[in-house]
Amino acid sequence: GESVGLHLPTLSVQEGDNSIINCAYSNSASDYFIWYKQESGKGPQFIIDIRSNMDKRQGQRVTVLLNKTVKHLSLQIAATQPGDSAVYFCAENYVYSGGGADGLTFGKGTHLIIQP
Amino acid sequence: DGGITQSPKYLFRKEGQNVTLSCEQNLNHDAMYWYRQDPGQGLRLIYYSQIVNDFQKGDIAEGYSVSREKKESFPLTVTSAQKNPTAFYLCASSIWTGGDQPQHFGDGTRLSIL
Numbered sequence: 001g002e003s004v005g006l007h008l009p010t011l012s013v014q015e016g017d018n019s020i021i022n023c024a025y026s027n028s029a030s031d032y033f034i035w036y037k038q039e040s041g042k043g044p045q046f047i048i049d050i051r052s053n054m055d056k057r058q059g060q061r062v063t064v065l066l067n068k069t070v071k072h073l074s075l076q077i078a079a080t081q082p083g084d085s086a087v088y089f090c091a092e093n094y095v096y097s098g099g100g101a102d103g104l105t106f107g108k109g110t111h112l113i114i115q116p
Numbered sequence: 117d118g119g120i121t122q123s124p125k126y127l128f129r130k131e132g133q134n135v136t137l138s139c140e141q142n143l144n145h146d147a148m149y150w151y152r153q154d155p156g157q158g159l160r161l162i163y164y165s166q167i168v169n170d171f172q173k174g175d176i177a178e179g180y181s182v183s184r185e186k187k188e189s190f191p192l193t194v195t196s197a198q199k200n201p202t203a204f205y206l207c208a209s210s211i212w213t214g215g216d217q218p219q220h221f222g223d224g225t226r227l228s229i230l
Contacts, residue, residue: 009156032216043120043206043221044159051216089158093215096174101166102215103149106159 012113019080021110023073023090030092034104035064035075038087047075047088077112085114119143122207122222128230129194129201137192137225139207148190149208149219152176159206165190166213194227202228 013019025033031052036044048059050066050073057064063076073090089109096103120141129135141148146167151159161174165184179198184190190209194201204226208219 030215034218036221041224041226043122043208043223046218046220049218095215096161096164096172096213101164101172101213103161103164103213104215104219108156108158 009108010111010113012115013080014115015080015082017080019075019077019084019112021075021077021088021112023075023107025071025073025090025092027092027094028068028071030094032093033064033066033073034091035062035073036089036091036106037084038089038109040086044089080112080114082114082116085112087111120207120209120220120222122205122225124225125223127225127227129227130230132196134193134195135227137194137205137207137227139190139192139222140188141190141207141209141220141222142188143209143220144187145209145211145220146187147210147213148184149210150174150180150182150190150192151206151208153204153206153224162192162205164213 034049035047037047038044048062048064050057050064061078065074087109089107091104091106094105123138149164150162160176162180163182165171168187171182171184181193204224206224207222210219
């Protein structure tokens, strides 16, 4: 099956700096991608999504970049704050083998640590 | 506020015991999902339901069972056949099953063995 992976398990950045979290995907047919943020003891929280007909999408302090040529996805967080400390993981669309429905498959995550 | 409510937050299971995790949503979503999250691993799909009275096995369904009698509710039972149940369980929902929309998550139930 296809899988979504991350380049680094842990990323440490200084407060106020920009953070870049990377994700590699292997299914060239995937056409929808999401970034989630998960704080300790909580469920994943939707941050931003992007479809394959776009290269870039911006939200509040976040930007997602999609490079379909190399199957790479990145999340940029501007002016990182202590509240940004969390695990971030990406997801891509996926066909479930059981009933043939479509859903999402998730990467393992990158732990973003903010240093004062 | 609309959202997904999972209960309890913490749950302990004895040997040979079945336990049921609750998941309720008031988002009027048709699709619901159960995932298992282990340390250092991504989310693994246990079961999903596209509509009331329908559900399908995910990648790791063995030792688990579900029901979908109401649109709002999708309880997960961890049976005694699941030999390694200690994990963080997450419930999610989406408008429908489809790989073109986000899934929205509850805050999870942490299950441990006594």
